Amino acid sequence: MSNIALQIQRLTAGSIASGASVIFDTIIYAAGNISYNALTGVITFNEAGRYVLDWWVATQTATSTHSVVFAITSSQGDVLEGNSPAKTGEVVGVGIIDVIAAPVTASLSFTSLGNVFFSSTVPVKATLVIIEDDIGATGATGATGATGPSGGATGATGATGDTGATGATGDTGATGATGDTGATGDTGATGATGTVEPNPFEVYVQAGAVGGDGTQASPFGTIQQGVAAVSPTGTVHILGGTYPVTSQIAINKAGVTLKGYPNTLVELQAAVILFLITGSGITIDGLTITSNNPYAVEFIQLAGTNHKLVNNVIYGPPQAGPSTDWVVNRGFLTQSNVINLIVQDNIFYFLRQPAYLNPNSTGHIVNNVVYNTRGFVVDRAIFIFSGNSWGIPENAVDIALLLGTITGPPYDPLTDLAVNNSEASISDQR
Secondary structure, three states, X not given: XXXXXXXXXXXXXXXXXXXXXXXXXXXXXXXOOEEEEOXXXXXXXXXXXXXXXXXXXXXXXXXXXOOEEEXXXXXXOOEEEEEEOOOOEEXXXXXXXXXXOOXXXXXEEEOOOOEEEEOOOOOOOEEEEEEEOOOOXXXXXXXXXXXXXXXXXXXXXXXXXXXXXXXXXXXXXXXXXXXXXXXXXXXXXXXXXXXXXXXXXXXXXXXXXOOOOOOOOOOEOOHHXXXXXXXXXXXXXXXXXXXXXXXXXXXXXXXXXXXXXXXXXXXXXXXXXXXXXXXXXXXXXXXXXXXXXXXXXXXXXXXXXXXXXXOOEEEOOOOOOOXXXXXXXXXXXXXXXXXXXXXXXXXXXXXXXXXXXXXXXXXXXXXXXXXXXXXXXXXXXXXXXXXXXXXXXXXOOOEEEOOOOOOOOOOOOHHHHHHOOOOXXXXXXX
């Protein structure tokens, strides 16, 4: 039986471009005539045989349009694909490579367009297991040895004793009389068929739907209808599709969540603020937001307390020339009364600024990915930045602290602020 096996993992977050190999940084187990290069991601099969490969990759998001595809390719022409229609989740692949003439090389690559980002919410980003399943030939069966002599003679069976007499059967008792069957009552009238009323705490929206009532079976056609129908603390489920928006959507019902599904795209098509969020406890989760032109407005403006922006992808159309001349479009803007805003696990790119944080607003900006912008602008606001990272093309600056912004925590010392945010580039104008 073969003893060739390899198990490798990736624990490092980040992203890779189309055509690039997944670099596994940890070897869990290796045995036999197989090797792995951790600098290039290349596996080398040094012995002919049949190998089973099983792998998965946990993804946060991707800049490709619809799906995420990874494939193992070998130097002898094998292509083993794994894919997912969702850009957030786990992409799985399994297959067999029959190595005819060693050595043969192979690697796991991202084959969709654009970039893919590994998940930041799980410790293990990717795993690959390889096992050779060839079983060597079985040797001939040896001759059967001679049978040993039988044991001693079996003794005689003793005589069977007499069967005892059967006792008498008792008399069967008399069966009682059967009672009369009662009369059957009249059947009552059938009640009217009830109707299923829409649940105002679980409202559904599907792009292009017509005449719906907001149920999952018959959704509304626009986000505006969903926001109007949902009750406080309820959820508007925005199902996959493209939602063109030309007028502002105001959300001021406490505790409401807008929940995006895979392949949900909200496209701003006018120079208006897309979402105006006021009140308290409102969450925007899982939406992909863009515009058909680089309008000089923010996509989201917030006022009030305890709001959340999580798991969103927000980007603008590409603009030509240096970023200093770009239209001032922004991911979001805080009004001065914003308290305890949570901005977490989002991606911002192709924007003049991911955010403008106005005086006296407070909150946390955590584990976001930002690239090709002029960075977060802090104007006398108090926000804790932690775990944020910066993609390619790099930002002109990652965090800008404007005149009048406080000194000391949470911004000073600046060296700690930079280290806690992937070596951020900080413009200190205080």
